[in-house]
Amino acid sequence: MLERAARSTHLPLAACADSVLAVPLRASVDLPLFVNSQMDGYAVRSADIAGAGPDSPARLRVVGAVHAGDGRGPGVDDDEACKVMTGAPVPEGADCVVPVEDTRVSDAGPTAVLVAAPRSPGEFIRRPGDDVRVGDVVIDAGVRLAARHLAAAASLGESGLDVRPRPRVGVVATGSELVAPGRPLGPGQIWESNSITLAAALKACGCEVTTTTISGDDRGEFTAALDAATGDADLVVTAGAVSMGDAEVVRQVLADREGARFAPIAMQPGGPQGLSTWRGTPVVCLPGNPVSALVSFVVLLRPVILEAVGRAPIHPVRARLARDVTSPAGRVQYLRAAMVPDSPGADLPAADPVSGPGSHLVASMARADVLVEIPADVTSLAAGAEVDALPL
């Protein structure tokens, strides 16, 4: 996945938002493109209006009008003015623009204008290169493209950009008890949440989610789901059926494959984990408990994906615990917590645990915005202890 994502792909500009630019964008033209007016007014020669004031206006002959989108219009000579609109090319001979507010209509009608204020050479004129010059780097490689970058690229006439490809990921949630939200439940059934959660989390870090499937705990159904998910995907993420039960279809189908590894790791939530391949595509097998699935994604998979798409890593922030906590020995615990806005005088923001440790406490997780990391060798911490809080 990292290999493929290191290459680049050319996308139309409208599809580039949030992608990472693969090669620097250099200006192929100067911006502005041509000499144009910054105001609606009159293009004049500054020398002709040098002594102008409200009581001694300069009277100039109006030789024409130029709108945005027109050609350069008539030239402006001594004691002449040409009406110009914002963005219109400034006629040859003029060296400044007088905003229309500083002019009066002359008694002589529209063929003359009275200018009541002086202007310096260059005033209210936008010149090529004021913004960028041909050859300038406008956007560096590695930048995640936002609206402002697309504005620059479009203004330079680029119809598309070379960006890092988005990893294509298939998601498979497993469990015969699972029913799509909104559909009626039978006995023992629950509404499925992992596929929607993981798809959203994957998209948020720059992946294209190619399929989301819910599979029952049946080998045939699961292998069909894997076939569909691998398709042209770079990665498949499964959730559920990796631990010790009778119906662990993910483990049963994928654990014996070459290079596969299924083992509990010393973290909670997110103990049971698996890695395998299907039709040559890597498969990451996350635990099924909804909290475990998301925590595993954030702690284990998100850093790899961010690197693959060229986005900056998400680092923990330092915080102080808002209340006492305990933690199991020998496992890193990730407590769901909410950051409390800075209190005046505090050296660090506070992180307030909003949920117990249970990996099924999915609704409480909605109140959290960070995971507080309690190291494996720590079994209790008092309120006020300094901790790492990883943004969710």
Ligand SMILES: Nc1nc2c(c(=O)[nH]1)N[C@H]1C(S)=C(S)[C@@H](COP(=O)(O)OP(=O)(O)OC[C@H]3O[C@@H](n4cnc5c(N)ncnc54)[C@H](O)[C@@H]3O)O[C@H]1N2
């Ligand atoms: N004897 C043991 N039992 C369990 C162990 C263990 O070490 N020994 N580990 C526990 C831990 S920790 C976790 S985490 C879970 C992981 O189990 P699985 O990955 O096999 O997950 P499932 O059994 O399929 O489901 C667990 C739980 O989560 C619910 N679930 C699953 N998928 C979804 C979904 N897509 N949407 C909503 N809810 C889902 C499922 O109904 C179960 O309640 O194993 C423990 N057991």
Ligand code: MOO
């Ligand atoms: O490791 Mo499990 O993920 O605690 O529920």
